[in-house]
Amino acid sequence: MTLFAEAIAWIFSPERLLGGNPVSQRIGEHLRYTLIALAVSALIAVPVGYLIGHSGKGREVAVSLAGAARALPSLGLLTILTLVFGIGQAPVAATVVFVVLGVPSVLAGAYAGIEAVDRNVVDAARAMGMTEWQILVRVEAPLGLPLLIGGLRSAALQILATAVLAAYVGLGGLGIYIQRGIALRTYDEMLGGAILIVALALVVDAVFALLERLAVPAGVSGRTKRPSPFRRRALTPATAIEGAG
Amino acid sequence: MIEFRSVTKRFPDGTSAVSNLDLVIPAHQTTVLVGSSGCGKTTILRMINRMVDATSGTIEIDGDDVATLEPVRLRRRIGYVMQNTGLLPHRRVLENIVTVPRLNGMPKAEATELGLRLMDTVGLDRGLARRYPSQLSGGQQQRVGVARGLAVDPNILLMDEPFGAVDPIVRAELQTELMRLQVTLGKTVVFVTHDIDEAFLLGDQVVILQQHAVVAQRGTPGEILAHPASGFVSDFIGAERGKRALRIVETNGSRVVVDADGRPAGVLVDGKNGS
Numbered sequence: 382m383t384l385f386a387e388a389i390a391w392i393f394s395p396e397r398l399l400g401g402n403p404v405s406q407r408i409g410e411h412l413r414y415t416l417i418a419l420a421v422s423a424l425i426a427v428p429v430g431y432l433i434g435h436s437g438k439g440r441e442v443a444v445s446l447a448g449a450a451r452a453l454p455s456l457g458l459l460t461i462l463t464l465v466f467g468i469g470q471a472p473v474a475a476t477v478v479f480v481v482l483g484v485p486s487v488l489a490g491a492y493a494g495i496e497a498v499d500r501n502v503v504d505a506a507r508a509m510g511m512t513e514w515q516i517l518v519r520v521e522a523p524l525g526l527p528l529l530i531g532g533l534r535s536a537a538l539q540i541l542a543t544a545v546l547a548a549y550v551g552l553g554g555l556g557i558y559i560q561r562g563i564a565l566r567t568y569d570e571m572l573g574g575a576i577l578i579v580a581l582a583l584v585v586d587a588v589f590a591l592l593e594r595l596a597v598p599a600g601v602s603g604r605t606k607r608p609s610p611f612r613r614r615a616l617t618p619a620t621a622i623e624g625a626g
Numbered sequence: 627m628i629e630f631r632s633v634t635k636r637f638p639d640g641t642s643a644v645s646n647l648d649l650v651i652p653a654h655q656t657t658v659l660v661g662s663s664g665c666g667k668t669t670i671l672r673m674i675n676r677m678v679d680a681t682s683g684t685i686e687i688d689g690d691d692v693a694t695l696e697p698v699r700l701r702r703r704i705g706y707v708m709q710n711t712g713l714l715p716h717r718r719v720l721e722n723i724v725t726v727p728r729l730n731g732m733p734k735a736e737a738t739e740l741g742l743r744l745m746d747t748v749g750l751d752r753g754l755a756r757r758y759p760s761q762l763s764g765g766q767q768q769r770v771g772v773a774r775g776l777a778v779d780p781n782i783l784l785m786d787e788p789f790g791a792v793d794p795i796v797r798a799e800l801q802t803e804l805m806r807l808q809v810t811l812g813k814t815v816v817f818v819t820h821d822i823d824e825a826f827l828l829g830d831q832v833v834i835l836q837q838h839a840v841v842a843q844r845g846t847p848g849e850i851l852a853h854p855a856s857g858f859v860s861d862f863i864g865a866e867r868g869k870r871a872l873r874i875v876e877t878n879g880s881r882v883v884v885d886a887d888g889r890p891a892g893v894l895v896d897g898k899n900g901s
Contacts (some may be wrong), residue, residue, distance in 0.1 A: 505712020508677050509774070510702030511728050523716055533685030600758025 388572035397573075402557070408581060412545045413555040415585075418604070419537050420474055422483030427529070435517050440492065446527020447485035455482060455543050463550050471550040482543055483536035491530015494525025526596040534589035541582050555581070627653045628674060628782070628814065632652070633683030635669055643669040644839040645682070651831075653781070656815040658829035661862075666839030667818045671784050674816065675704045688784070702726055703777030705783040705813075709790045711767045713759040713774070717829055719745075720755040723773045730778070735781055744773040765796035766807075773805070776811070801818055801827055822863050823892045834859055 391397065393576050397404045455478050462474035498521050507513075547569045548556030557580050562571025628651040635644040643666040651657045663895040673685055674677040676697040685692045692700060714723050721728075723744055724737040732740070742752050748769040759767055768788060775783055789797045805828065808815060819825055825832045826847040834842045834850065836858060850891040851870070854860035864870050871886040875895060881894040 460881060499715075501710045501712045502714060503709055504677075505706070506714070508675060508706040508708070508712075510698050510700075511699050511725075511729065515729065520714060522723070561738075600717070600760055601715050 384572060387569035388576055391569040391573040392577065394562070402444045403619075404577065407555050408559060408577070409545070410552070411541070411544055411578075411581065414475065414479060414547055414552070415537060415541045415552060418479030418483055418540045418544075419487075419533065421476065422487045422536055422540075423533065425480070426487035426532075427491050430529075431517060432490045434492035434495025435513070435521060437496075442491060443488060443492070447488055450481050451485050452574045453481060454539060455545055456549070459550060460544050468550070471552055473523075475544075475550060475552055476546050478546070479540045479544060483540050486536035486539065487529075487532045490526075490529045490535075493532070494528035495521045497528055498524045505560060511573075523598050524601065526598070527593050528588060530593045530596050532594065534586065537585055537589060538582055541585055542578070544597075545578065627688060628650065628767065628816070629686045630670070631684045631686070633670075633673065633675060633685060635666070635673065635678060636681045642738055644673075644680075645656065645842070647839050649833065649841065649844070651816055653688075653814045654812040655855045656828050657831045657833060658817045658819060658825040659833050659835060660674030660819055660825040660829075661839075661842075665835045665837055667820075667835050669672055670835075670839055671786055671816055671818050674782070675701045675706060676783060677701075678825075684861060702730065703778060703780050703782075705778070705780040706710040707768075707771045707783065707785045707788045708759055708776040709787040711759065711771040713770055715759055716757050717768050718758055719762070720752075722759065722770055724777055725774065726778050740777065747807065748773045763796075764792045765800060768792060768796075768800060769803075772800075772807075779802045781814055783815045785815060787819055788817070790821075797824075806830065810900075826863075831861055834862060886900075 392404065396402075429443070435595060438500050458481065459474060459478045463471050493618045502524070503516060503520060503575055506516045507537075511519065519570070544554050545556030547554040548560045555574055557569050558574025562568060562574060630647050630649040630651075633644060633649075634641045634642070634646045647670065649670075657672060661667050667781060669678055673680050674687070674692065676692055677824065678693070679693070683843055697754045706719075714725070717725070720738060720741040724732070724741040726743060727740060728734075729736050741753055742755060744753060745752055750769050750773065754762065759770065762770065768791075771788065775785070789800045793801065801824065817828055819827075819898065825834075829847060831844065832847055832850055833844045836842045842874070843850055845857045848864060851865065854865055860866060869891065872877050872883050875882050883891045883894055885891050
């Protein structure tokens, strides 16, 4: 327990808050890498996932590629890419590694979201005369949004956890404390860094959990975004009888 | 008028849903396609708005071959009502009803006015306009489905077992409502059901289908009841059973009509006021 106490003390030491290697700056870097990689992952994976989900084609290929991407060891990939791109391009190499990590989850969320939409609803939309694009944008995308955000959520967490590696190629982030801690055998710093990463992950997870809830369209599974006077009316016996016709 | 000329539909897996169908569906009448599940009746319906494309043969609407028409534009001028309503769960009742007019660029205010009028037409309280489909009863949802089908004032209304998923009392209400609507609207309605009673109730013309959408008999309910064309038809309509096989029994000088089980169905009166 003393180690934990020391780690906490390390986090709240004046040096961490104001010194030359402040926590705020490292959290900023860490979040920046995560968000950039998440955005790039989404730019790649959402269109592809929507295409797969809407057409029902290419799912096997996507699943196996995503599985392969997940299996790539991130540290090894980072090392190779940094050597290939040159040390000056380390940010690019790191982003590529994090994107490789993020794409499979976002992809799965995107196509699973589309596939989960009631086929009857899609069929009716088509029979009414919606174009394929209108079906995707007005029906499938909004109804599949919660699952897409679920995919972004797990991608964000994986990237956040792996962004520790940025420190290994001199890019900072919260990993710098762990890396320094290992090198200098300063366990309070190492554990303090780890605690910060866990805390950041929990915060990010909570934010996405909230987004996921907000993304459930009003009218779906009995929930409405805003409390509606109509909904309360629907529950009274009088309107239930009147409504039976 | 909708005309099928030697239409065949084979699905990619080799099953043949419709083979060599010739059928005329007259305008401004209700034609009911009736048959057991898997007989291809829904496939026939869906070929009219090109949700399914025929493998061979032609389907014409007022002389235009549907194969030459652009599917999206074709579908936007044909109303479609389906069994599980297919309402958009994330859109309110009113938005659901005017989906197609809005896609066609109708201004919002005008669409709202139209939607509310359609709610009146199908007997829905305007107070339900801002609810979501999940907040309605099955019967109400189906009325929304009908209102949506009527939204572009189509000449043709396709109805695929629209009342199949509601309870018998609500179904009877919806059937009555549809007949009332049809008197004023005079649409070309193509209605699919597996319920022969529903077919006889709603159909000006009834088409009884066997497997692979072979027409077993086509005619008015009266013609079919009076002269079933085959054993299949008389079996399907239950001509020799239950409440259809009525006979007259003399009791104390008055004539009582009884069904196959001997239960009285009514008395026979002089035919003048009958219809």
